[in-house]
Amino acid sequence: MTDVEDIIHYIKSLRKGFDKDLFQSKIDELAYIVENEGLEYNDFHTLFKVWLNLSIPITKWINLGACLVPNEKIGKLTVDYALRWLLAKYDNQSNFSNISFLLDWLTAAMDCNCVELDALNIGYEVFYSTLTYEALAPHSIKLVYNLTKPSDVTRRRVVELLDCAKKREAKKNLYRQIQVLLGLFKSYRPECVPEDIPSISIHTSFRKINANLLNRFTLSQSKRNLLFNTKQYLLWTNPINCDSGRNKKDPLIPNMEFLKLGSMQYTEQVTQKTYLDFSSPVSLLKHSVSRPSSRPARLRALLCNDTGTILLALASDTEQAFFSHDLHHLLNHCFFDKSPYSYEEKQYLLHRLATFQRTILQGIPIVTRFLAQFIAFWNETDFFGEIMDLVEWLSTDCYEYIESIMTSLIKIYSRAHSMDQCVMLKSLSAMYANLVHTSVRDRRLFMSTNSPRIEYSQILRGVATLLTQLYSKGLQINPGNGLVLWSSACAARRCAEAAVCAGEGAGAACGVPPAPPAPPALLLALPLLAPSAATLEQLVHLLLMYRKIFSKLKNKQNNGIKNTHEFEHRQLLKAYTSDVISCLYHENFLSNREEGYVFSKLNKQTVAMLNKIIPNAESKFSLRNHLAFAPYTYMQIEGSQAEAADNSMWFKYAIDKQFPSLCKLLIMTTPQLVT
DSSP: OOHHHHHHHHHHTOOTTOOHHHHHHHHHHHHHIIIIIOOOHHHHHHHHHHHHTOOSOHHHHHHHHTTOOOSSOBOHHHHHHHHHHHHHHTTSGGGHHHHHHHHHHHHHHHHTTOBOHHHHHTTHHHHHHGGGSTTTHHHHHHHHHHHOOGGGOOHHHHHHHHHHHHHTTTSHHHHHHHHHHHHHHHHHOGGGSOTTOOOOOSTTTSOOOOHHHHHHHHHHHHHHHTTOOOOOOOTTOOOTTOSOGGGOOOOSSOOOSOSSSOSSOOOTTOSOEETTSOSSHHHHHHHHHHSOEEOOSSGGGGGGSHHHHHHHHTOOHHHHHHHHHHHHHHHHHHHTSOOSOOHHHHHHHHHHHHHHHHHHTSOOHHHHHHHHHHHTTOOSSTTHHHHHHHHTSOOSSOHHHHHHHHHHHHHHHHTSOHHHHHHHHHHHHHHHHHHHHHHTOSSOOSSSTTOOOOOHHHHHHHHHHHHHHHHHHHHHHOTTOHHHHHHHHHHHHHHHHHHHHHHHHOOTTTOOOOOOOOOOHHHHHHHHHSSOHHHHHHHHHHHHHHHHHHHHHHHHHHTTOOOOTTHHHHHHHHHHHHHHHIIIIIOOTTTTGGGSSTTTTOOHHHHHHHHHHSTTGGGTTSTTTOGGGHHHHTTTSOTHHHHHOOHHHHIIIIIHHHOHHHHHHHHHHOGGGTO
16 A cells, blocks of 8 residues: 555544544645655545545644645536535535535636646635625635636626625725726726726735645646646637737737726716727717827727727828838738738628728728738638628829729629629729718828828829729620619619719719719610519609709709719710610600610611511510519409500509509600609
């Protein structure tokens, strides 16, 4: 039998009235083994269970517990047993001395990295529940402090701790420990903790642990570190620069270690506030416009949440220049060089940059330059959603970058899947709309406010021309794809609506933005022929938008401003309106083709052949016969009335209720429908 087995056998056989000198000699022998030879884990676990269930004087019990330190890290099996023992004993105050030392024992193991943190973290709720007992709180407070995660911070727990602090206010040390824990809660979720909770140094707030126990755990740690030295972290933490050597890296967006910014407002006596003093972006914006606010040293850390982006938007020109310089090198390092960052980290960086651009309602020049370089060599798959979000806001400081981005996207669009084509059209049309709204602003509020005056008319015409090329190429490649046709019509409508809205909201000094160029021929022709009433409704709405644009341009010309660029554009849309009415109502789109646009190039031989092959060809695209309106007109009129129904009746029963834009156009051009 080994010495350790002999000690275990002796301790198991202890009875009331045991020899105290013999017991002390066994304790000294065990301490010598622990400090010199080390205690094997199986022997330690057996001794640990026997120790917890011994009924001996507390001083002897503590002396024995101070010797129980294994060679290896304390694992889940031992921690689970300790937690079950705590739950069974802590409802009886006569056990509080034993419980207090066990909590100190676990704290010492945690401080010396001698216990598995994931296993210890399972007991967080047990440790937290002991804070309500004044006798146990000093022994468990450090465990709770080190194991607390942001998800553990709730208003209920804050209220409980505030109640404990109020009851223990007369006891300085106990009160101070609760304040330390509340300060930690405030750093994680400041919106849950009152502002007047101070930040207290933790080094002098926690209770000192048994010196012999701490020395033995430290010695065990030193022995293990001779073989390997690893630092433990709980899963929710993200230690900065935990890697070393070639893998060492700084986070792309540094974590400021709080979920939201601030808890309450300071009083007026405080001259300068920090970014931790506000609970909403609105209050922060109001304050920062008129008074200075301190910011973190690394400006890109402010990208981590919405309130931080407000501070970044209001930064001074010097800080903005430094941020742009840092961002330029960061993007180049991440996307053009070999970098240690993961796909998810890069994706999150692009997502936060897109959010920042949406917040300040303008493009960042460095990001626009990056897109012009990156999209030219893009694999058309990685970061697709983030790239499309960034494209919605482009800086107008350099039109060459915008042109390069759109030229590359046109090439990508022509070979993309139809769903991706829809996403690209949505982003590009949103980009055009944003440029239109930017062009009628009196001034730029954020970032590069002192930039030179920009000729928006030239930029808008160039972007609109490239968009028209995009529609044409997409419809030439997939003329029968209803999804592509629908997305093209929606994009053209979005661009026209932006011009109308911007013209209505433009200031006196801004003027009316130029009208987008005429839609391409295929975008005008295909909705008339396609079996989709919704697409035709979109295109008719587009015509009505152009009518509003031209009326504003006409007023502009009456004020002495001449512009001949719109004349052909207006004539084309007038001819197309004739096509719509001839097809849907008058049923003479072939015989009246000279006045229209879509069918104007059909020669007499082709028209004669169509009339010969297709009976009553002129009526095939009318309201009563068009396949696009079949779902809306089918079974609307029963019996003999259906055969006698003309376009006026179908307009009354279906079009008037389902298609407001088409109804408006038909009434404008055919007044007899109202009677």
